[in-house]
Amino acid sequence: xxxADGRGSPDLIxxxxxxxxxxxxxxxxxxxxxxxxxGARQVVEGLFQAGRKLLLVGYDGAVRRRWTSDCIAxxxxxxxxxxxxxxxxLLEVTxxxxx
Numbered sequence: 001x002x003x004a005d006g007r008g009s010p011d012l013i014x015x016x017x018x019x020x021x022x023x024x025x026x027x028x029x030x031x032x033x034x035x036x037x038x039g040a041r042q043v044v045e046g047l048f049q050a051g052r053k054l055l056l057v058g059y060d061g062a063v064r065r066r067w068t069s070d071c072i073a074x075x076x077x078x079x080x081x082x083x084x085x086x087x088x089x090l091l092e093v094t095x096x097x098x099x
Contacts, residue, residue: 043073043082047093054084 071085
């Protein structure tokens, strides 16, 4: 990390052999699958929105789950959940630990 003492930006992470990246960027980059398309935006790590489509993408780039949203999905405040719209309903989706 770069110190905030004038030797660089405090908002960048630098690592030898890797490009600079924002401090808030995910540590692990997931593969960007072709199903996303160029207009897709990342809502939270692993969850992307492309138009009305919401896509849950695994580390291997495979789409694990897909559904639609009638609004722009957004991270829930103070939670690991994501909020999205299904018609007139505001829904929340979150990761669940499986055995």
